[in-house]
Structures are given as C-alpha cells and as structure tokens.
Amino acid sequence: MRELIQRKSAGMFAFVFFASLFVLFWPLAASESKILYLDKFVHSGLFFVLSFFGLVAYRRYVKGFLAILIIYAVASEIIQELFISGRGFDSYDIIADIIGILLAYLLIKKTLV
Numbered sequence: 773m774r775e776l777i778q779r780k781s782a783g784m785f786a787f788v789f790f791a792s793l794f795v796l797f798w799p800l801a802a803s804e805s806k807i808l809y810l811d812k813f814v815h816s817g818l819f820f821v822l823s824f825f826g827l828v829a830y831r832r833y834v835k836g837f838l839a840i841l842i843i844y845a846v847a848s849e850i851i852q853e854l855f856i857s858g859r860g861f862d863s864y865d866i867i868a869d870i871i872g873i874l875l876a877y878l879l880i881k882k883t884l885v
Contacts, residue, residue: 782829788822796848800858812868819845819872827876831884838873845869 795818823841830837845866853861 778829778831781825785822785825785829788818788825792818792822792848797851797856797859799856812864815865815868816872816875819869820876821872823873823876824880827880827884834877834884838877841873842870845873 795814819841823838826837826841827834848869849861849863849866852859
C-alpha cells in the first residue's frame, strides 16, 4: 500500500510541477488583484502542494529534496526577472514559497521516517 501511495504521489508531484511551470513562467499583463497578497497565497499553496506530494514520493531523499525545492523557488524568481515579460523578482515570493515548503514538511515529517 505504501508503494502505491508513493507511486501516485510521484505522478501528482509531476503534474503539480508542470502546472507550476505554467503558473510561475506565464507572461502577465500588469494587473492589481483586489485581494491583498493573493499572489503570496498562490505561491505558498503551490509550493505546499508540490512539496507535499514530492516529500511523500521521495521520502528517502528529504533533505536533498527540500534543498532542490528551495533552489527552484529562488531560480523561478530569477528566471521571471530575466526572461518573462510582465514578471519580476520578488523576494517576498521566495519567502512565501519557503513557507509553503516548510508547512508541507511540518505536516508530514512524522511519516517520513
């Protein structure tokens, strides 16, 4: 059963990862959300889901996986600044990403052993 959950989680991780590529790297027109800090909640939520499924799927590599997710969070902001029209670097997005990663880790850390 545990193996089945890990396989399904790996598939969900891949799906959410590719969705994150769309969400993080799609060019945006300048717009203001009516909901304060909505983009920060989107960042935290996206990285929470990404981390949750990834940590379940790759439970043997927790430290390395967490490091890769943090690198992905930072790299996504740098890529947005350098290459994506209408997007830019925002250190608060990185903080929101890391909060999502840590929340997922804290939620499931007892099951990772």
